Amino acid sequence: MSVTAPAGFRAAGVTAGLKPSGKPDVALVVNDGPLDAAAAVYTSNRCKAHPVLWSERASADGHVGAVVLNSGGANCFTGPEGFQTTHATAELVGELTGCGAGDVVVCSTGLIGVQFSRERLLAGVRAAHAQLDAEGGSVAATAIMTTDTVPKQAVARKTGFTVGGMAKGAGMLAPGLATMLVVVTTDAVAEPADLDRALRAATRTTFDRVDSDGCTSTNDTVVLLASGASGVTPPAAELDAAVHEVCAQLARMLVADAEGAEHDIAVEVVGAASEADAVEVGRSVARNNLFKAAVFGRDPNWGRVLAAVGTTSAAFDPQELDVTLNGVPVCVGGAPGADPAAVDLAPREVRVLIDLHAGTQEATVWTNDLTHAYVHENSAYST
Amino acid sequence: MSVTAPAGFRAAGVTAGLKPSGKPDVALVVNDGPLDAAAAVYTSNRCKAHPVLWSERASADGHVGAVVLNSGGANCFTGPEGFQTTHATAELVGELTGCGAGDVVVCSTGLIGVQFSRERLLAGVRAAHAQLDAEGGSVAATAIMTTDTVPKQAVARKTGFTVGGMAKGAGMLAPGLATMLVVVTTDAVAEPADLDRALRAATRTTFDRVDSDGCTSTNDTVVLLASGASGVTPPAAELDAAVHEVCAQLARMLVADAEGAEHDIAVEVVGAASEADAVEVGRSVARNNLFKAAVFGRDPNWGRVLAAVGTTSAAFDPQELDVTLNGVPVCVGGAPGADPAAVDLAPREVRVLIDLHAGTQEATVWTNDLTHAYVHENSAYST
Numbered sequence: 001m002s003v004t005a006p007a008g009f010r011a012a013g014v015t016a017g018l019k020p021s022g023k024p025d026v027a028l029v030v031n032d033g034p035l036d037a038a039a040a041v042y043t044s045n046r047c048k049a050h051p052v053l054w055s056e057r058a059s060a061d062g063h064v065g066a067v068v069l070n071s072g073g074a075n076c077f078t079g080p081e082g083f084q085t086t087h088a089t090a091e092l093v094g095e096l097t098g099c100g101a102g103d104v105v106v107c108s109t110g111l112i113g114v115q116f117s118r119e120r121l122l123a124g125v126r127a128a129h130a131q132l133d134a135e136g137g138s139v140a141a142t143a144i145m146t147t148d149t150v151p152k153q154a155v156a157r158k159t160g161f162t163v164g165g166m167a168k169g170a171g172m173l174a175p176g177l178a179t180m181l182v183v184v185t186t187d188a189v190a191e192p193a194d195l196d197r198a199l200r201a202a203t204r205t206t207f208d209r210v211d212s213d214g215c216t217s218t219n220d221t222v223v224l225l226a227s228g229a230s231g232v233t234p235p236a237a238e239l240d241a242a243v244h245e246v247c248a249q250l251a252r253m254l255v256a257d258a259e260g261a262e263h264d265i266a267v268e269v270v271g272a273a274s275e276a277d278a279v280e281v282g283r284s285v286a287r288n289n290l291f292k293a294a295v296f297g298r299d300p301n302w303g304r305v306l307a308a309v310g311t312t313s314a315a316f317d318p319q320e321l322d323v324t325l326n327g328v329p330v331c332v333g334g335a336p337g338a339d340p341a342a343v344d345l346a347p348r349e350v351r352v353l354i355d356l357h358a359g360t361q362e363a364t365v366w367t368n369d370l371t372h373a374y375v376h377e378n379s380a381y382s383t
Numbered sequence: 384m385s386v387t388a389p390a391g392f393r394a395a396g397v398t399a400g401l402k403p404s405g406k407p408d409v410a411l412v413v414n415d416g417p418l419d420a421a422a423a424v425y426t427s428n429r430c431k432a433h434p435v436l437w438s439e440r441a442s443a444d445g446h447v448g449a450v451v452l453n454s455g456g457a458n459c460f461t462g463p464e465g466f467q468t469t470h471a472t473a474e475l476v477g478e479l480t481g482c483g484a485g486d487v488v489v490c491s492t493g494l495i496g497v498q499f500s501r502e503r504l505l506a507g508v509r510a511a512h513a514q515l516d517a518e519g520g521s522v523a524a525t526a527i528m529t530t531d532t533v534p535k536q537a538v539a540r541k542t543g544f545t546v547g548g549m550a551k552g553a554g555m556l557a558p559g560l561a562t563m564l565v566v567v568t569t570d571a572v573a574e575p576a577d578l579d580r581a582l583r584a585a586t587r588t589t590f591d592r593v594d595s596d597g598c599t600s601t602n603d604t605v606v607l608l609a610s611g612a613s614g615v616t617p618p619a620a621e622l623d624a625a626v627h628e629v630c631a632q633l634a635r636m637l638v639a640d641a642e643g644a645e646h647d648i649a650v651e652v653v654g655a656a657s658e659a660d661a662v663e664v665g666r667s668v669a670r671n672n673l674f675k676a677a678v679f680g681r682d683p684n685w686g687r688v689l690a691a692v693g694t695t696s697a698a699f700d701p702q703e704l705d706v707t708l709n710g711v712p713v714c715v716g717g718a719p720g721a722d723p724a725a726v727d728l729a730p731r732e733v734r735v736l737i738d739l740h741a742g743t744q745e746a747t748v749w750t751n752d753l754t755h756a757y758v759h760e761n762s763a764y765s766t
Contacts, residue, residue, distance in 0.1 A: 044694075045690060045693040045694055046692075046693040046694070046695075046699075046701060047689050047690060047692060047693030047701045047704075048693075048701070074686070076686065076689075076690075077686060077689055077701075077704075077714060077717055077718060077719070078718065078719065079716075079717070079718030079719065080718075082718075111684075111686060112684075112685075112686020112687070112689065112690060113685055113686040113689075113713075113714060113719050114686075114719075115719070213672045213673065214597075214670070214671075214672060215671055215672060215673045215687075215690065215691070216690065216693070216694045217690060218686075218689070218690050218693060287597070288597075288598055289596045289597060289598060289672070289753075289757075289761070290596065290598045290761050293757070293758050293761035293762045294761065294762060296758065296762045297761075297762025297763050299762060299763070301494075301495075302495075302496055303457070303459065303460060303494060303495020303496040303497075303601075304495070304598075306430050306459075306460055306495065306496075306601070307428060307430060307459075307495060307598065307599065307600060307601050308598070309430060310428040310429040310430030310431075310599070310601060311427075311428055311429070311599045312429075318429060318430045318431070318460075321430075330496075331460060331496060333462075334460055334462070335460060335461065335462030335463075335465075336460070336461065336462065336496050336497075336498070370672075370758055370761075370762075371758060372755050372758050372759070374672075374676070374758075375676050375679065375753055375754060375755050375757075375758055376755070378672070378673050378676035378677065378680075378753075379676045379677060379679045379680025379682060379753075380680050380682070
């Protein structure tokens with residue numbers, strides 16, 4: 001269901017032959033209206049892929065008629081030929097759907113610096129258009145997978161309207177988004193400004209707080225489309241909450257399917273002087289390879305948590321820091337607390353609670369452990 | 384030889400029983416003068432270990448009579464008991480050597496948050512003092528090893544004076560120094576201010592540009608001692624060059640012995656608008672797990688280099704970036720260049736050359752690949 005759960009959307013996914021594996025690699029999502037309101041956020045990476053550079057302009061006016069996505073190549077650092085591929089793709093989708101190239105968002109994912117076949121992609125777009133279906137959300141979600149092991153879909157049904165979404169992403173997850181493509185749809189009646197507010201608020205505390213491996217992709221895109229087909233104009237708070245719910249579900253799925261991960265780690269920072277401090281501390285721990293490797297080894301090595309905290313500029317006194325691992329207060333007041341041997345790191349979900357004792361703000365950053373499988377997958381991806 | 388290569392120094396290394404392995408774990412380096420001039424730099428981590436907090440004060444006046452080092456425990460986040468251990472150690476060394484506790488630098492390395500036996504450490508200090516020897520540099524270098532596979536020593540013999548050094552460090556190598564203890568000695572006649580200048584200049588472009596795994600330790604210490612026993616007062620440039628030479632050798636040895644590494648990677652950034660830009664770009668690439676895993680897999684995945692460059696605030700235009708891997712210009716002007724298949728990543732040393740085309744400044748940051756052995760070693764270190 002996912003992106004086709006709300007009324008007014010059709011989707012499709014096909015095999016265009018961009019992936020050597022022969023798996024589906026082109027997806028199309030079309031907004032049949034009556035509205036074509038939209039909002040989008042893109043990677044913070046300054047080396048943006050061609051489809052991101054294109055889509056930033058296409059979505060800037062708050063109107064998007066269709067989103068076309070391909071796996072099998074990121075189309076980044078591919079020179080003028082790569083940009084022409086993106087442009088030709090948007091032109092074709094605009095022509096087929098009647099919305100015009102300027103209202104087409106293009107998303108690509110895969111290897112950077114590799115040209116893929118424009119002919120195959122365009123043929124795939126034609127095939128996808130021919131297969132557009134109001135039940136096509138799931139097959140579209142499958143066609144955008146790269147190293148994902150499962151398609152990622154979420155739906156929130158509210159009073160009179162629905163929000164649905166699909167996501168792909170399993171590595172390069174980092175702030176400013178991940179190698180992550182997300183399409184969220186709703187049949188609510190909403191202005192582009194409403195969607196922009198809802199999407200930015202949701203991504204700030206969901207996708208932006210997933211930091212699987214500290215790497216920021218060149219292609220990250222999250223786009224929210226509203227068809228208005230429900231005829232219902234929800235209150236702002238209700239729309240915001242529904243969009244947040246879908247984004248939070250998808251973000252959690254990204255963590256759960258991160259490359260090679262054996263643990264999902266919630267780094268919860270409380271007692272911070274500011275939310276920014278809490279996020280900085282959480283992200284620092286989430287990016288610490290030594291700590292992440294320790295979790296993989298089920299080693300409650302809280303010293304590595306504190307060593308990471310110490311690299312931040314957050315307000316705290318080292319002698320007042322508390323660290324609790326899965327409920328066991330292993331460090332209290334900057335000194336050894338309960339016996340770390342009591343910490344059970346066998347479950348998939350690990351909760352690291354850090355109290356800075358410097359204020360009342362808090363934030364949670366999600367990450368994964370650093371495993372042999374992560375190294376294996378990322379040392380063998382393109383070869 | 385190492386720290387005892389210059390005249391005026393004695394050293395020793397003994398087994399005190401702090402390490403479960405029964406390997407040597409306490410080292411002592413004593414400056415017999417006639418001078419006791421010194422300079423030191425410490426970790427930038429805000430969670431500093433007790434010995435760092437102590438030594439910062441001990442070395443602040445530019446006079447150090449002895450350095451005592453233990454492996455087998457970092458003595459960090461160990462509460463008042465841990466601080467008393469450091470204090471008692473300095474008191475004992477000051478008493479035995481006659482230099483006074485306030486001129487004793489204390490260094491510890493090992494697990495954070497674990498108390499070790501003060502009695503064993505003090506007994507080890509007595510034993511080390513009894514074995515002090517003008518040829519004791521090598522055994523001292525061995526006693527400070529943790530996960531190091533080889534002791535690290537370097538000597539620079541100049542006109543009339545000598546600089547020698549020892550280092551330990553194999554993981555947690557990062558800016559603001561590493562889990563890295565370094566003692567550098569010289570028999571040159573020099574004022575504390577001269578030593579401070581020479582040491583800061585040397586560490587800025589050597590140890591501070593080693594970033595093995597992005598993690599900054601709580602215990603890093605680099606101390607430079609001058610005995611003046613040669614009677615030679617070298618020109619500032621000559622002293623600076625000799626100190627730099629020894630630091631550069633030791634830094635290179637740290638990279639070569641980094642935990643589980645199969646490749647030593649030099650990230651050379653040229654054409655930068657400023658040296659700070661060059662260092663920021665170099666460090667960003669050096670910390671990118673995806674790129675580091677690719678090097679382990681001998682995969683010339685230059686897209687990951689550019690994705691890392693894109694996360695920095697350095698001056699550059701993405702469409703002008705060049706990347707050369709081991710001499711092969713795989714990316715030219717932000718587009719695919721020579722065939723990456725021509726890149727040979729079999730040799731231990733890998734050179735990544737990034738031209739930002741934004742100026743004339745440059746810098747090189749050293750790192751290692753991300754390997755199964757790194758994950759294994761760091762997931763099993765304390766358990």
